[in-house]
Amino acid sequence: MKILVGIKRVVDYNVRIRVKPDGSGVVTDGVKMSMNPFDEIAVEEALQIKERGECDEIIVISIGAKQSQEQLRTALAMGADRGVHVLVDEQIEPLTASKAILSVAQSEGVDLILLGKQAIDDDNNQTAQMVAALWDRPQATFASELAFTDGKVTAVREVDAGLEVLEVDLPAVISVDLRLNEPRYVKLPDMMKAKKKTIDVKSLEDLGVTSGAGVTSLGVRAPEGRQAGIKVETVEELVKELQARGLVND
């Protein structure tokens, strides 16, 4: 089995997000960037599948600016075999990403596409579903447990009502949830070896994908700050303040 894992370079989860003063997006200059945590779980799962002898090759793909290669290198250091970097300089929407991922999946002939359930920057949660639809193959999203048997995969999904168990035929698209596994630490010697692994750089054009502009961002703004509270000395004062705000009846 051949697995394609999608990874995205996002602002690190520890970083406090700041909106650009002109409202055109969030600040990424000088900000720590990392692999989307859900994608890291997808990479770890692929590695565990390979370590069980159920997979022959793991290809990692990232779509983004030149620096996305840092995250690809991390995935290669964790143990993925090779990388594909689709170089784009502008923000792309999930549909374009889905087409690019599918194009690589088809030319590589992969049996399984593993993706994070969503990226923590835009929280779209669309790519896995779109890839499956475009590919016309089954999908299992929010997986928290996976088992493979004769061309099928059994996935436990985390849904609102509890856990749902699905069996899907391969090839398939699976998006992974938080509790699937705990990603490994990267070893320094593996980090060094990863520098020697190949990363193919491709453009959207190479993949025959045109970047659509179906969605236009009108602006980004930070949530309103909370108003400072006040302290009152007595119950009477409290009632008065609440009445002044129209929160209790006179």
Place this chain on the structure above:
Amino acid sequence: MSDRDVIEFDVLIVGAGPAGLATAIRLKQLREDLNVCVIDKASTVGAQILSGAVMEPEPLDELLPGWRDNPPPILQPVLKDEFSFLTEKSRYWMPNPPQMNNHGNFIISLGATCAWLAEQAEEAGVEIYPGFAASEPLFNEAGDQVIGVRIGDMGIDKQGNPKDGFMQGVDITAQMTVLAEGCRGSVSKALIAKFGLDADCDPQTYGIGMKELWQVPKGRVKPGTVQHTLGWPLDTSTYGGSFLYQLDEDRVALGFVIGLDYQDPEFEPFEAFQQFKNHPSIKALLEGGTIISSGARAIVEGGIQSLPKLEMPGALLVGDAGGKLNVPKIKGTHMALRSGMMAAEHLAKELTHSGYDQLWRGSSSAAELHKVRNIRPGFQKGMWFGLVNAAIETVTMGKLPRTLSNHPDHEQLRKVSEPRLSPQYDSSKRSLEPRDRLASVYFAATEHDEDQPVHLQVTDTNICVTRCKEEYNNPCTRFCPANVYEMVETDGETQLQINSANCVHCKTCDIKDPYQIINWTTPEGSAGPNYVNL
């Protein structure tokens, strides 16, 4: 542990700050054939670097001649220097001391500059691995020569047992190890002690610097304005002052530096900084703005008389791991870059420690520190004496045949039984964020896996509840800018609680603790603050 992975390099550099990266870049420029590796405990290069910072550009001109065409992301030429003395309500303009003339210098973010330097280093062929913390030095069998460092293990729980995913740290060995950990580096500290490198010099003396980067409302900032203050809110016995540098894009970098030889055990450096921000002349600039990032770091203030020997078998100390900050200039970046370049030039000839100390002491950097050696110690006798002394030393250009001594900071605290020296700060009148130290830690984006051994080792917690409580009222609960140390009562018993996950790696506790029972060690790699452009 014979199965521990070992990686070999020609030269290993511990710490990706200005000194370490300058060493690496220069070394590759001179000796393409050498394998040079830089490791850093931060998750990315620059994430745990904090400095004012105004930089003298000459060393960069020498290291990377074309750098002005490909500059680091934050680079604002200094256009104006202002120096003033604060009282609680007023501000008195003073003549700018000649050492603090910044004509031709640049306001930078040292963190952003180091990230940029790392790119230059990688292009030159240096291997840089952030996220790997050097936990201890390695020695040859005879134990008399440094042969590298051990990287800390990952995935150990609080009690010291391996967790799922445990990863043993590797050993990195090298013919020469260059320690570029910055002020009070933990490996450097161990090696200075082992080889007695400080046997012939004064004790080192330090300061704590706290910094915030602000985004303020449009139109207030005059980019290129450099301001320093003395006076309020410090009492005259405490050495320190503020810096405020106005950047482009409506950003302001400001901070407060306080000598760690302060005497009042009840004094809280963090509170002094916050109090300063609420001075009417400062608050007007910040009000309505937001903090981008904040943090703290100890700095070296001892100058040339406290400088340890910079070499030992197998290893060198560069930058502030040795301690080369020029206090009257309030600058160290140029010294760090220069000492790194000098180390590289020394190692390019032969991979030996021998001769580096002498090379540095014969350099213009040493002469620069010699000239100003008596200025900082003069402030031990209070601000007014210090200022008069500084004026004399400046006029005589350090030629008076005397060298004032430094004293160990941890011995300077007075007992709580003596009258207080510093004023009580009233925090209720302050309106600017952060409201307290915990809120400030939030802006440092510091992160430690809580289920790992506490990296702040207190060797005798008994002292905390007995002698320290009585003599100094647990000053660790006040000098730590990140609220790591707390005395908590459980079941009627008071105990020291170490909130190590808050730690911003400033190392103040390791320095100022009066009994020297706190040992700062490296936590898991990548842990710690994630500063943005500090």
